[in-house]
Amino acid sequence: MGEIMRRRGTARVAAGVLAVAVAIAGCSKTGGATATSEKSKSGPRTIGVSVADQKSLFYIAAVDGMRKMAAQTGDKLIVLSADNNATQQVNQVNNLVTQRVDALIFIAQDATSALAGVRAANKAGIPVVAVDEKPESGDVKLATYIATDxxxxxxxxxxxxxxxxxxxxxxxxxxxxxxxxxxxxxxxxxxxxxxxxxxxxxxxxxxxxxxxxxxxxxxxxxxxxxxxxxxxxxxxxxxxxxxxxxxxxxxxxxxxxxxxGFPTMVAGIKQGLTQATEAQIPYKMGQRAVTNADQILSGQGSQVPALQYQDTTLVTSATVNPVDFYGPNVK
CATH class of the missing domain: 3.40.50.2300 (Response regulator)
Known part of the structure; x- marks a missing residue:
């Protein structure tokens, strides 16, 4: 999911998340995201963003992209970082739900916290735009899922x-x-x-x-x-x-x-330390997440695909120079 990669997990943390998940009432089979996505909400909108951490370059770039796009759409972002603690992330999502955010952009720590968080948002009728990580099981509904292929x-x-x-x-x-x-x-x-x-x-x-x-x-x-x-x-x-x-x-x-496609990896390729990477585009994925949330809240949810896989670019010593997929603020 900078130099310390995202999505750390332990059995102890997973167990804690499951305990929180049990406490959250399940959503109905029809889910709440679809119903909300069909309603047009005018005026200022608040989008809650729950991200696994703000240390990994991937997550930093994704949030930078979200902030950039929100400045254009006029949406307000509430960004919460879980500091690689899955239980904390579930609690943060519950807090966003309690605040009645209009939409949730969710970059989950792992599949378990993703399940609990999406379930809580579904119950409240809040559409969920998932980025990078998604529930691997469970009766929950996403408005869209944006991820690297x-x-x-x-x-x-x-x-x-x-x-x-x-x-x-x-x-x-x-x-x-x-x-x-x-x-x-x-x-x-x-x-x-x-x-x-x-x-x-x-x-x-x-x-x-x-x-x-x-x-x-x-x-x-x-x-x-x-x-x-x-x-x-x-x-x-x-x-x-x-x-x-x-x-x-x-x-x-x-x-x-x-x-x-981390800048550190690209530098390693230039130096001959490493040989190749497949570069992701988290900055653009973050921008797309806000764009999609804004479309959904504007009554244009039918225009947003349910699944949006993003291609990567192979970077080697022969193609290293043009790589800049992490936005202007990540060095």
């Missing part, structure tokens, strides 16, 4: 990675927070590429929770246990960077890649 991104990146090592040899995989939407989709995408490339053997897989430091330690263990590893696929840039730094410190030459 992570399956396609991972498939493309792994296909490129395999070619760099001659479509043959041993690799390691660093996974994000297990069960998170992006982790599930990126794992699926790379598996698709693996199915087409029988010469590649995955000899080590470990979750590093989107985190550079955890990825560094995991890669140290991988390289020590598997001296034949030629490459590591990090499901995020932070993990790709951690892998590259661990390999460098161990005196090992590997191909290291990630997904995000």
């Amino acid at each position: 992570s399956v396609k991104a991972a498939d493309n990146l792994c296909t490129w990675l395999f070619k760099q090592i001659g479509n043959s040899g041993e690799i390691g995989i660093l996974r994000g927070v297990l069960g998170a939407t992006a982790e599930v989709q990126r794992s699926k995408g790379c598996k698709q590429a693996l199915a087409r490339t029988p010469g590649i053997k995955v000899v080590a897989t470990q979750s590093a929770n989107w985190d550079e430091t955890q990825a560094y330690k995991a890669t140290q263990n991988m390289l020590q246990a598997n001296p034949g590893i030629k490459a590591i696929f990090g499901e995020s840039d932070a993990m790709g960077l951690g892998a590259a730094k661990a390999a460098k410190d161990a005196g090992r030459k590997i191909v290291s890649v990630g997904i995000d």
Whole structure:
């Protein structure tokens, strides 16, 4: 989901979220978002924004995009950051619901908090624009879901990675927070590429929770246990960077890649530390979220697609210069 990637989760936090979720009354099957989206609300509108954190570059850029667009639409934003605490995020969403915001833009910490938060908004008849993360189960309704096409991104990146090592040899995989939407989709995408490339053997897989430091330690263990590893696929840039730094410190030459398009990863590619990333467009995704919320509140909800997957761009040493997907304020 800056250098410490988004969506950290632990079993303890998930359990806490589930406890909060149980306390929230379920919504009806028809949901509240659709009914609200068909009503035209004139005058100043208030859009609540619940975001997992404001440390990750992805989230910072997304909120920057929201603020930029809200200045154009005239909507008021209430932005709350959960500081990577899923239970806190559920409580914050409940507070926004209590304030009767007109719409909710929700970038959830994980699928569990997403379920509880969307359910609360549905019950109150508040339309939900989900960005990046969504409930993986449950009887809830979204007005729209805006996300990176992570399956396609991972498939493309792994296909490129395999070619760099001659479509043959041993690799390691660093996974994000297990069960998170992006982790599930990126794992699926790379598996698709693996199915087409029988010469590649995955000899080590470990979750590093989107985190550079955890990825560094995991890669140290991988390289020590598997001296034949030629490459590591990090499901995020932070993990790709951690892998590259661990390999460098161990005196090992590997191909290291990630997904995000962080400026730090782009700098690593320029320096030859890392080799590639699939760049997301969080700044534009944030702008789109506000645009869609404004359309819904203006009675134009039928014009907003239910699902909006955004393509990524492969960035390598040959294409590194034109990359600027994180907006003007992220360095």
